[in-house]
Amino acid sequence: MSQFRYISPKTKEEVLKILEEEKSEACIVAGGSNVLPYIRDKIIPPKLLLDISGIEELNYIKKNGSNWRIGATTTISDLISSKIIREECNILCQAAEQFADPLVRNKATIGGNLADASPAADTAPPLLALDAGLEVESKGKKREIFLKDFFLGPRKTALQDDEMITGINFKSDSLNKPGCFIKLGLRQAMAISVVTVAMVLEIEENRVKDIRVAMGSVAPIPLRLFNAEEFLKNKHLNDDLIEEAKNKVYEEVNPISDIRASAEYRCYISGILFKRALEKLTNQTS
């Protein structure tokens, strides 16, 4: 019987070297909040557990001019306690505050949340709405993947076996506009999302100048709703228009039924949360 092995490198370079050698035999462990339950459920077979939680160089929140960078092992708690995130990137702070529970947030990382590629990953919709990109590295190679191109299916991503996420970046321009994150779960903590929505909205002279919407748990991957966005651009927001836009949302989402909710309910709720996000943000701008 093959066995698990463990290693906890101290630098990113070491991690990349091991990934190059071990490829799919390695399993990165950041916070472990997905990996350990997977090991118990035997979803992850014996592998090399490559612990990156101790790599300090990957834990940062930086803002340089209009460029934001967040390191892969930054925890959800780190996001909540960061002053600049709270003040200047509140949409991410809102998602972080509704994430899991205070204990899990102390361990769960933003990189792990994205790499796990659950349709319900709560940091994905706000980052999609922020047009975020992922900094992905392998030994001697760096590339950037737009988050919208990163998710390929439930627990499937564009990462190669020898690659890891080192950071997430986005630009400030979308942050000058108000943003919000709404989560509907079946309880107030430790709830896997039934539906989530993240939205940034810019209104100019009563018209939608810019809008970016993403949703969680409504499709096999966290979803950016480009059609609904296009539909609303340059239009006057009013109740009728919102109703019409909801229909665009219904067309775009493609949820499944599971024990938490039926596909029909998820679809219906995606319209409601979409409307609520719009209302909330227009109230904030007006």
Next chain:
Amino acid sequence: MSEFKIVGKPIPREDARAKAKGELKYADDFSLPGMLYGKVLHSKYPAAKIISIDTTKAKQLPGVHAVLTARDVPHNETITRFGQSAEVGKGFEGLYRVLADKKVRFRGEAVALVAADTEEIAEEAAALIEVNYEPLPGVFDPVEAMKPGAYLVGEGDSNIICKFGCSQGDIKKGFAEAEVIIEDTYQVPFVDHAYLETEGGVAWIDEKEVINIRVGSQVIEHFRDVAEVLGLPHNQVRYIGTMMGGGFGGKEDITVETYLALLTWKTKKPVRLFYTREESILCHSKRHPFIMHYKVGAKKDGRLVALEAELISDAGAYPYLSPWVNLYATVNAAGPYCIPNVKINTYCVLTNNTFTSANRGFGAPQPNVAYESLMDELAYKLKIDPLEIRRKNCITTGKSLSTTGQVFNTYVALPEVAEKAWKALGETKKVEDKNKRIGRGLAIGLMSYGRMTFLHDTSRCYVRLESDGSVLIRSGIPDLGGGQVSLLCQIAAEELGVPMSKIRIYYSDTALTPLAGTTTATRQTYMSGNATLKAAREIKKRIIQKAAEMMNVNPEKLVIGEEKIIVKYDSAQYLPLLEVIKACNTEGIELFCEAQFKGPFTMVPDLSNIRGTIFPDFTFGAQAVEISVDIETGQVEVLKLVTCYDVGKAINPLSVEGQMEGGSIYGMGYALMEEVVMEKGVTLTPSFSEYIIPTAADVPEVEAILVESGGGLGPYGAKGIGEPSCSIIAPAILNAIYDAVGVRIKSLPATPEKIIRALKKHYFEGR
């Protein structure tokens, strides 16, 4: 002014400090040298024939000490009991099968057992056991299973395992007199106990060849059942019960004890076996789902004249305590109301679902959902206030239960508790959110405490006053977290006039402590409380007698307290307790006593028409809630919850409030979020991320109002509260949802989706 020194005071429990310090050793916090690890192989099909089992590979794995199948179990088939010693006849007996034989009845049924050097090896060995199954169709819906020609779950010729009935008056005449009739069907799901400590323990054989099983169990009397499985004399099996990390009825049946006993018996080594959370949810008992068809008739002024109900419950794959649970349901089916014409029929049916058995409230919470929803509907239909309609119909002192006719001669607090709970909701909360609607709901109920009287229940306790004035208690009482053990200490401390710190108690050991009966049926305060009281009072009598001689006063003039024997109304005249003890010891006066308390005994009732006294007594209560419903998402938030019970006497108000608060939230989970989802016998919610219970962020402000009528049968007039506390919150919440948004949810849990589907019929039609 209270005459009590310790009873009635909100004092810390005897076990609290050890728990706060992390020093209490639960079942799993214990190991022995050379201990093996046990593992159960569970069936992967809900219904299948076992063609063959090949254990060769598993046995060959290094580190494996035993692999057992049905063939290795000396008496694989016995009868389910829950500690009773009275003969109650076949109507209540069910098959208890240790390991599946020839046929599996549910997914998760134990098929084989393994013991190995490590948990990993045991797991690997279990995976190496080759079971050749031939899947069978099975039956998963109790209504289908009742039909003639249905797939047969067991070996009998029908899936119906029990039928109960009871009636009074003339049901036809009753409905003929009715001016309004409401008829409806309600459904409640499988739910899990969700105690945080899963089932498990450690077993070993001692030098006397006795199998010792250290386990968290509500019924240590199962030592007899385990002995019978092994074909050993009863005194060769010993249970050492630990403090439990919650029980709620789930540790009332045998859990892993027979497996432990078999493995340790075969290997002659200590064995540990603990269920994972998944095993606990998949393989152990659940609360009975019910389908309840009700018809209620009333006069225009709201007076009830007739109630007819048919209850069908799902026993799952084996009977376990199903007959008893269904008896409770039958007795509770007409609720706490005076109804001249009543007819109840209850059926309990085997299916290939996970088996169901005891769960806090036993069979009471299920019919409560139905009749209290119907009362509410009646109130709306007749435009009568929810409190008023209940006051008008509820049982009062001197009246009788409408199902069995059992008469209530002591104080019936229903009108009082209903009013107190409803009023305590206070001013309606204002909400800003335009999508939220506020609603209120009320439910009242009664629930028995103490075992059915035809079970001839008894409890024993031993109390000894030491020569230094400290006290030792021995009681077989199991403590599932409700403070059962501490309660006995408090009673002894009160009676013997010593502080709590001077009491030591040994509990839950079938070899060394007098058997106190089960921690089930909300019976321990009543039964073991009385046994302790009796023993302590006997010693007190002897002490006072001696002191009276020494002081040359009439014994009636003496009281005991603060480690003194004092002349009543003259506290300057006293003898220190120690002096009296010395005198007693010198003269050989016994300062110890083992006492037995007996509940009232009756005959086994006619099960087709259950009448007369079935239970010793009842606890009466009311619960009221204020909630908000989001009309766009269907989400419910409970804003305020009031729970009001006549507890007779709160021996420890902290513990009583704890039961009432905890019970309310237990019931709130049932109402709003909990369901073990089973699809064709396969559990789709095998973890705490799918089987969700309320977190601290979900709970409202709970207000517990204690009424102390002193009318109970327990010590100092106490009643039981553990189970009643959770039994009516679900209908109160359903009624509040109706009040808020005008939709009646008829199947639990009332999820946001169900509420939205009811509210937005248009949207969902055709989708």
Next chain:
Amino acid sequence: MMEEYPIELTINGEKIVSTAKAEESLLRFLRRHGFYEVKGGCEKGDCGTCTVIMNGKAIKSCITLAGQANGKEILTVRGLEKEESGRKLQESFVQHGAIQCGFCTAGMLMTAKAYLDENHQPNKVEIRKAISGNLCRCTGYKKIVEAIYAVAEENQKSK
């Protein structure tokens, strides 16, 4: 890269030098070393009974690899007594009747301790949120919240 690897950590002030298995959770490691006060209720991060404090932060030890505690300081409920803030919380739980079966207590106390060390003036709603990763099936949480609140209030006064 080993199936078993050396590990050195401080638990309740005591240095432990041992080895851990690659996939071993911190919970299992602690229990294997006799720290039975750390309970496992689900081993998947869903209940909070296994909560310990690692370098000042409350975490669920079942979803933490033992190796992730290498070189760190772990505090369990049996280490609480050494600190006044810990003792106060324990006593408050006892006095308020916040403990029934007690299976959640060890974890609940650790969450409360780490929380109060950071937040000195919480209200009851905030306390509810703070302990929302720790399930309790017995108490309905009311007395737990009251017990924590009482300590927070007392801390406030003594300042």
